[in-house]
Amino acid sequence: MGKSSTWFPQQCEERGLSRRDFMRFCSAMASALALPAAFAPRIAEALEKAKKPILVWLEFQDCCGNTESFLRASRPSASDIVLDVLSVDYQETIMAAAGRQAEEALKATVRDHKGAYLAVVEGSIPTGEGGAYCCIGGRSALEIAREVCGGAAATIAMGTCATFGGLPAAAPNPTGALGVGDAVPGVKNLINLSACPANAENLTALIVHYLTFKAWPALDSYRRPLFAYGKAIHDNCERRAHFDAGQYVEAFGDEGHRRGYCLYKMGCKGPVTHQNCPTVRWNEGTNWPIGCGHPCIGCAEPDFWDKMSPFYRHLPGAPGFGVMSSVDTVGLAGTAVVGAAFAAHGLVSLARGRRKPGAGESAPPPGPVKGSQP
Amino acid sequence: MTRVVVDPITRIEGHLRIEAEVDGGAVRDAWSSATMFRGVELILKGRDPRDAWAITQRICGVCTTVHAIASIRAVENAVGAVPPPNARLLRNIVIAAQCVQDHVIHFYHLHALDWVDVVSALSASPAKTSALAESISDWPLSSTKYFAGMLARLKAFVERGQLGPFANAYWGHPAYRLPPEANLLAVAHYLEALDWQREFIKIHATLGGKNPHLQSFLVGGMATPVDPDSQAAINAGSIAAINAHIAKGKEFVSKVYIPDVLAVAPFYKDWAALGGGVGNFLAYGEYPEADGAKAPLFLPGGVIRNRDLSKVEPFDPSKVSEHVKHSWYEYAGGDDSALHPTKGETRPKYTGPKPPYERLDTAAKYSWLKSPRYDGLPMEVGPLARMLVAYGSGHPRVKELVGAVLGRLGVGPAALFSTLGRIAARAIETQVLVEKMGDWVAALAANMGQGDHRIHDGSRWDPSTWPAEAVGAGFHEAPRGALGHWVQIRSGAIENYQCIVPSTWNAGPRDAKGQRGPYEEALVGTPMADPSKPLEILRTIHSFDPCIACGVHVVDAGRREIVRVRAL
Numbered sequence: 039m040g041k042s043s044t045w046f047p048q049q050c051e052e053r054g055l056s057r058r059d060f061m062r063f064c065s066a067m068a069s070a071l072a073l074p075a076a077f078a079p080r081i082a083e084a085l086e087k088a089k090k091p092i093l094v095w096l097e098f099q100d101c102c103g104n105t106e107s108f109l110r111a112s113r114p115s116a117s118d119i120v121l122d123v124l125s126v127d128y129q130e131t132i133m134a135a136a137g138r139q140a141e142e143a144l145k146a147t148v149r150d151h152k153g154a155y156l157a158v159v160e161g162s163i164p165t166g167e168g169g170a171y172c173c174i175g176g177r178s179a180l181e182i183a184r185e186v187c188g189g190a191a192a193t194i195a196m197g198t199c200a201t202f203g204g205l206p207a208a209a210p211n212p213t214g215a216l217g218v219g220d221a222v223p224g225v226k227n228l229i230n231l232s233a234c235p236a237n238a239e240n241l242t243a244l245i246v247h248y249l250t251f252k253a254w255p256a257l258d259s260y261r262r263p264l265f266a267y268g269k270a271i272h273d274n275c276e277r278r279a280h281f282d283a284g285q286y287v288e289a290f291g292d293e294g295h296r297r298g299y300c301l302y303k304m305g306c307k308g309p310v311t312h313q314n315c316p317t318v319r320w321n322e323g324t325n326w327p328i329g330c331g332h333p334c335i336g337c338a339e340p341d342f343w344d345k346m347s348p349f350y351r352h353l354p355g356a357p358g359f360g361v362m363s364s365v366d367t368v369g370l371a372g373t374a375v376v377g378a379a380f381a382a383h384g385l386v387s388l389a390r391g392r393r394k395p396g397a398g399e400s401a402p403p404p405g406p407v408k409g410s411q412p
Numbered sequence: 413m414t415r416v417v418v419d420p421i422t423r424i425e426g427h428l429r430i431e432a433e434v435d436g437g438a439v440r441d442a443w444s445s446a447t448m449f450r451g452v453e454l455i456l457k458g459r460d461p462r463d464a465w466a467i468t469q470r471i472c473g474v475c476t477t478v479h480a481i482a483s484i485r486a487v488e489n490a491v492g493a494v495p496p497p498n499a500r501l502l503r504n505i506v507i508a509a510q511c512v513q514d515h516v517i518h519f520y521h522l523h524a525l526d527w528v529d530v531v532s533a534l535s536a537s538p539a540k541t542s543a544l545a546e547s548i549s550d551w552p553l554s555s556t557k558y559f560a561g562m563l564a565r566l567k568a569f570v571e572r573g574q575l576g577p578f579a580n581a582y583w584g585h586p587a588y589r590l591p592p593e594a595n596l597l598a599v600a601h602y603l604e605a606l607d608w609q610r611e612f613i614k615i616h617a618t619l620g621g622k623n624p625h626l627q628s629f630l631v632g633g634m635a636t637p638v639d640p641d642s643q644a645a646i647n648a649g650s651i652a653a654i655n656a657h658i659a660k661g662k663e664f665v666s667k668v669y670i671p672d673v674l675a676v677a678p679f680y681k682d683w684a685a686l687g688g689g690v691g692n693f694l695a696y697g698e699y700p701e702a703d704g705a706k707a708p709l710f711l712p713g714g715v716i717r718n719r720d721l722s723k724v725e726p727f728d729p730s731k732v733s734e735h736v737k738h739s740w741y742e743y744a745g746g747d748d749s750a751l752h753p754t755k756g757e758t759r760p761k762y763t764g765p766k767p768p769y770e771r772l773d774t775a776a777k778y779s780w781l782k783s784p785r786y787d788g789l790p791m792e793v794g795p796l797a798r799m800l801v802a803y804g805s806g807h808p809r810v811k812e813l814v815g816a817v818l819g820r821l822g823v824g825p826a827a828l829f830s831t832l833g834r835i836a837a838r839a840i841e842t843q844v845l846v847e848k849m850g851d852w853v854a855a856l857a858a859n860m861g862q863g864d865h866r867i868h869d870g871s872r873w874d875p876s877t878w879p880a881e882a883v884g885a886g887f888h889e890a891p892r893g894a895l896g897h898w899v900q901i902r903s904g905a906i907e908n909y910q911c912i913v914p915s916t917w918n919a920g921p922r923d924a925k926g927q928r929g930p931y932e933e934a935l936v937g938t939p940m941a942d943p944s945k946p947l948e949i950l951r952t953i954h955s956f957d958p959c960i961a962c963g964v965h966v967v968d969a970g971r972r973e974i975v976r977v978r979a980l
Binding site: 090092097098099100101102103104105106107109110111112115116117120121122124125126127128129130131132133134135136137138139140141142143164167168169170171172173174175176177178181204205206208209210212213215234235289290291295296297298320321322324325326327328329330331332335343347348349350351 | 417418419420421422423424425426427447448449450451452454455459460462463466467470471472473474476517521522525530565569572574575576577578579580581582603606607609610613614616617618619620621622623624625627628630633635636637638639642643644645762764765766767768769770865866867868870873944945946950961
């Protein structure tokens, strides 16, 4: 097959997928990106013409949860991405080569495609003990990140560890762990996909956005795509009506819990957490944490292991009321009161979801990436 | 002697480095080193014990249920919470789903490329591949047309010149022995398994909200409501969805995974005599079939010494100890001592080379893993340990399947103590579990039908109901083996937390007596056709299914008091 041929749709046909299926996929992508349906043909055109962009995926102080999340991707699937959509030149969990041969693959990409490849980082970067808390091939994570992210057209920090430091950076941060933006200040076109793990649907939507528009999406002040992090979970929650009606779960397994009442009193952090879990859900829309009866733990927000815990203590009630007795009042009065309550408890940063940009967040807003399409 | 360094070991979870001395075409000695460290236990200190499952869960995103399960069991043991029957059944389904999906991913995506030559598959005949497929299974995706399409896809991929994760590998290595058709068949199943795992694990999304990192665990039960009359709870529709996934899982395991193992193994029979390792095996056992502490387990626990299958000893927690002689930690009483987890100390002391480095000083300390020992002996844990303990204990289905596999391959039980034995044991366990899962779903449905909606023991939820000081232990069989968590609670907060993890047992360095860990011992004698292409090392290391993030989690940072927990 020629390099400029219509490979992606043709692949679909070879696997028994019709042109209609392919267009349906493009429409789904348009919808995931919060674009009008009219954009679907443009997405199709981009996928048909694209030569595979190169991606390298680095794992540092990680649990591999974001790699596993990537393997759950469906639109496109992990096998589509690996075989057809991208050239995944380095990914330790799936790559065939090991040791020297693996290092050489990474080295070759960084050398031969400088400024043109995409980097994904999973896991935080430790700065303590001269970097000895995380070494690969005898080199520290920090050294590798500086080199690889420094030469990338863009870097996607996948998951809360790579984004904000995550669990390793939770108090007392024993290893001096940092997210990419703080560990490698000024990295070009940094895009943060927070959450623990990041949802595969948001990674694929980001990749398709890039392939379609040759540009990166609009970001919030944490450099997270607005299409995925632009709204609080509470704003889209399927249980919101129960919050507004003052109907709360009082104990796990009680009647309210079985009926899907609001989990606010059980500690839900949905009101102060920004992510599209309620709409995109997880595992191809099968379910999501609140949908299975457990409160949100706020995993997409900075320092959530410290600021959102204890996880089963509910967010502060309205000032002037007893904590538990105020919850019904809050429910009836709506979120304005909740916002005031957060402010009263010094939780403005949580309620508004904003903090001062770190060193790595001072990079200029991303624009179109030049030279990434050979 | 040639010093071979393999770092990174890929197709595993985490950061692992193997150094080996190679002479005369074989490995003479080996050292296993974990090169990443986070300090999760220190982060746990002072926190609400009910949050510990979520924190320890993040030790590993591959084994995404295992630390959560061990943690809630440890805290329940400490505070006296007893999960109701529905929670026990929900957990059994979740644990088994994890094990089944994880084992399939391991075989196809982490291990297969050590045995399957992707480049050789390019010269396969689709018709012959179809004949081979139909000779080993009645799996429907087996036509000539199907394999012709697969071959075309593979060729198109290669012709584009961007080989991605398949670049720079060991294709054409003399240790690859499968005919092109078997290679093409395996490539097809690699891709099918990639899609299958995504579907099967929706059981976790249904019961846990999402995967990875399910979010329905609770100290005292599960957060997943059950109620046939609610649309916001597990109802008949959810039960049907889970059963459908199990049925498809059973079909894939029995028609693809098991036949593939049986088809590939005869080409690599010499690996039934390689990679044997330490020959001691430990399992805690799993899948409680009743409620309470003394419940019978579907898969039994026990200890086997020196490959003696005729004698399975009961596990005695007091015989566990940890060494740090070759680990980047120090003990107050000297690094030659071995400490029981109830008296454990975890003070990191990095004495290795400053990165970047070429070589570790393997005569001194060389790993972030400690060396756990049982009665002073290194122990292998994992599917092989579980299947051997079950076999030696007379588990009927395990005995039947082990016998059938050995018979098909024409080998005796001694072949189990090997690299190939680990692969076979993992496949057998997958079959046993995927057959069993439906029973737990049926039991859950029966309870729901009788109006039992209980999912949580709330009587010990409020920390004010706990004693001022409490200690507990939680044991679990993770896909990769025996996992233990120990917790000490004071005034409602975590005072100390200790985990001893499967990959610490398997991947740990030498102990104070100089005894090699299981990985190290298993590598001794491994043939190496070309020391610059360490394919054979990968085969044996991957047969253990390393999970290094799990193994390295302890920290003290030099200012913690001695960990004192009681092993139960």
